[in-house]
Amino acid sequence: MDKLNGDQSPFSVVQQYTKASPGQWRLSAQSRVRIVDNARADGNRVLNDTIFIVLSEYADCLAPSGRLLPVQYGECETPASGDIVIELNDSGNTGDSGVGGGMDSREGYIIEIGKFVHIMAPSERTVMYAIRTVMQLLLADGFMPYGRILDYPVMPERALHIDIGRKFYTAEWIMDRIREMSRLRLNTLQLHFSENEGFRLMSESHPGVMSEEYLTKQEMKAIIHTAARYHVALIPSLDSPGHLGYALRIHPDWLLRDSAGNAAPGALDITNAAARQFVLKLIDEYAELFAGSTHFHIGGDEFINFGQFDEYPQLAEYAENVLNISGGTGVDTYIDYLNGVAEHLESKGWTVRAWNDGLYRGDQIQRVAPKPSIQITYWTKWHEMMAPVEEIIAQGHQVMNFNDAYFYYVLGEHAGYTYPKGEKICNSWHPGLFPQRSGGAKQEYPAGSYPRELIGCSFSIWSDKPAAQTEHEVADGIRGPLSAMAERAWLGKQKLAGYAEFS
Missing domain, CATH: 3.20.20.80 (Glycosidases)
Structure with a gap:
């Protein structure tokens, strides 16, 4: 596994974090990563490897007992409190989403935070960025306030x-x-x-x-x-x-x-x-x-x-x-x-x-x-x-x-x-x-x-x-x-x- 050395949270600020109150999301001993099973995710080895890389980096400092969070496919069960749901789609890549003030971004992503975290991202790269954002905010504060993150780069x-x-x-x-x-x-x-x-x-x-x-x-x-x-x-x-x-x-x-x-x-x-x-x-x-x-x-x-x-x-x-x-x-x-x-x-x-x-x-x-x-x-x-x-x-x-x-x-x-x-x-x-x-x-x-x-x-x-x-x-x-x-x-x-x- 690739583990982090030195500073583990280089970014503590995203473009937009609209917070809802009350409520805080935290990892628990039962937390899982759930991948929404769609045409882009099905059999996607790059996506699997991307998720594995980031979870491995943060395993020692965030997951209970240094374990990797288990990863599951499918929507058959309602996500539980503390889960992370990953959906590979174009939600972070549309002009009407507010990315770049209305400008398209191929690396924009959305994170909705409630009882579970729902990541919506247009590519494996942006999934990596989004999971890291979650992990970095957890590392800094131990929780994430309920709300919605919209994040994207100004420079492509x-x-x-x-x-x-x-x-x-x-x-x-x-x-x-x-x-x-x-x-x-x-x-x-x-x-x-x-x-x-x-x-x-x-x-x-x-x-x-x-x-x-x-x-x-x-x-x-x-x-x-x-x-x-x-x-x-x-x-x-x-x-x-x-x-x-x-x-x-x-x-x-x-x-x-x-x-x-x-x-x-x-x-x-x-x-x-x-x-x-x-x-x-x-x-x-x-x-x-x-x-x-x-x-x-x-x-x-x-x-x-x-x-x-x-x-x-x-x-x-x-x-x-x-x-x-x-x-x-x-x-x-x-x-x-x-x-x-x-x-x-x-x-x-x-x-x-x-x-x-x-x-x-x-x-x-x-x-x-x-x-x-x-x-x-x-x-x-x-x-x-x-x-x-x-x-x-x-x-x-x-x-x-x-x-x-x-x-x-x-x-x-x-x-x-x-x-x-x-x-x-x-x-x-x-x-x-x-x-x-x-x-x-x-x-x-x-x-x-x-x-x-x-x-x-x-x-x-x-x-x-x-x-x-x-x-x-x-x-x-x-x-x-x-x-x-x-x-x-x-x-x-x-x-x-x-x-x-x-x-």
Whole structure:
């Protein structure tokens, strides 16, 4: 059984708890979990496993004598006092239920509390969230007042990104983060396994790219299996055409070089057909490994200094002579490369993501437009020429908020970053607050007026100085700020209690 370690009730607030008086619901020695037997629940092994996971987590601290609550199917008997009834249906997924103030939520659920607790949820993931809500409230108070809970997330996607390229993290540590994420209602994990300083996922097509320490495919399959059990989506992240320094050690001839012959660190020569195929073959290998996933992050950030395309004249020549773009420049070749990788993945059914810093810059004319289908992970606007988030949205892209000022946990506090603080996140961030503009002006959508294109937010672990912290220290260091982001991304507002727990 997976048992809880440390804080067992990270959420004590839900969107709406309408209390009726008098009356309190409590567990008893005779309490049972009853699953309403309908077409969606009948023979549903995923539902059974989901219920087992949560009941196992709380068995020692809530159930009498540490026993698992017995689980039964059917409606032949009236639920008894102290029972928990679980109904898998669409009650938490309808606009007229009040979810999101009338907006649909695929993760909304309803809990009615009387002599027994009745959970109504649209998916196995939301059943997991709902049971945890019951258990967490019981753990905090020992009872639940009679009434009705309506709960739902403000942000559809609530994510954690881990740079496992620069630093080796064990498979068990990553699986522990998945369990922690599930308890925090985070639903997406992005694993970034290739960097200039390391490449830490086994490759059979190009074994020479790998670091000395790496995750085997069997270990990654165990991670994938754990993520599926805990209803956490996985996104593979293979960055190109930049950040390929480690992989290109075996092909230094595929590094992009300036007019003086100097190699751009980690940058792929995207005018070289063999170099492009090298990346596509790696992508195909990992697309097969992560076949159950739906999204793939292709990077696109920090390819070169984006203000110095002229130092690489071969990029403009490629745009003119190969892409047949009159007046084409290096940025057109760069965008064409990203579009080509995106089209390659989209043809296989993937949704593609890329970073924002090289797109729609104010100092460049793009004759090639990025595919609007590419979702943009917006992390910074430190340079005045970087496009503001409203420009990205105006061009038709969906956007994830990766606000580096609040959510970048950079090992060794490298590159001017300091470790995020939960109190700062709770007091001054909300899902519509993006990285500030150069000069300090805010980029912000007011709460309640978030654009539909804003689909989520993410906390990020970047392993720039891998020896700065151990795995254990990283886990301890992110706990408070990750919990704070998770709560704000779910609730969209400040918690009523204090914030000391997030410090």
